[in-house]
Amino acid sequence: MPFDGNAIGGLLLEIFGSDMTSAEASCATCGAVGPVAETTVYLRGPGTVVRCRRCTSVLMVVARVRGLNCVDLSGLAALEVEY
């Protein structure tokens, strides 16, 4: 069973340098907007895959390659963090 965006709080903190679970993610496919915490997250694959809870499109993929996190955000229309 998939997890949710809470489960990648540590990974995203490592990448973005601030907490992203409360950040608002906008799906580039269906336009759904909601906190990263509410996305659907698959941890067991070769990378970490984050999907839209409404339309299941891929929002983000993170793959760790030779100590670097390779981040694909092309499924996101926006990612808004409150300061």
Added chain:
Amino acid sequence: MAGTAVRGRLSWQVATVAAVIEETDSVRTIALDLPDWPGHRAGQHLDIRLTAEDGYSAERSYSIASADGEPVNITVERLEDGEVSPYLTQELRPGDQMEVRGPIGNWFTWGPHDGGPLLLIAGGSGVVPLRAILRHRQRSRSSVPVRLLYSSRSLADVIYREELDQYGRSAEVNYTLTRSQPPDWGGFSGRVDDAMLARVAWPASQRPLAFICGPTPFVEAVAELLVARHYLSGRVKTERFGGA
């Protein structure tokens, strides 16, 4: 933005096991000594990294069981097919060390300023971050009304039972036992359903704040029931543990 490579910045620190407390046959609380811990908020979690002698490492997330300002405790349930939890619940001893990073996650957190009334719904070990919220509410002398609905397989599987039963009237604690109930059982039986929520959940007109934590199918089912009861989706916070 695709394909950007970013170097890691969140640092791991070494935690020493201060104590272990057996909660049930398969669940244990681990008190951690973390000299550089910046403090946490009720509901947050941390990541643990264990590295074998051959260099193989595994990372897992665990909810923090203690309230703001308390020493860091985590509560771990042993998963029979698990890679990390059998070690943490069976092998780990006081004095052992592991790598920890955190605290993590500002979404699934509660403080007195967030208000209520609070509805906490737990499936199995999903009670862990909700216990931190209950403790924080009590330690901060918050008067926000709270109800907990805790779904467990049997009474013997209920984590923190003694502590939860101590709340008396200051927090309404309800159990539902899904697989077996003692002969004189006065609580709920079976899975959380709408009839149960009709008795336990605050009316939507009070603008309740709900926290649901547990296995993914449990959380999705309960969240749907609350939204059907006209709870505002922004005030239904969820955390999914995956699982069966």
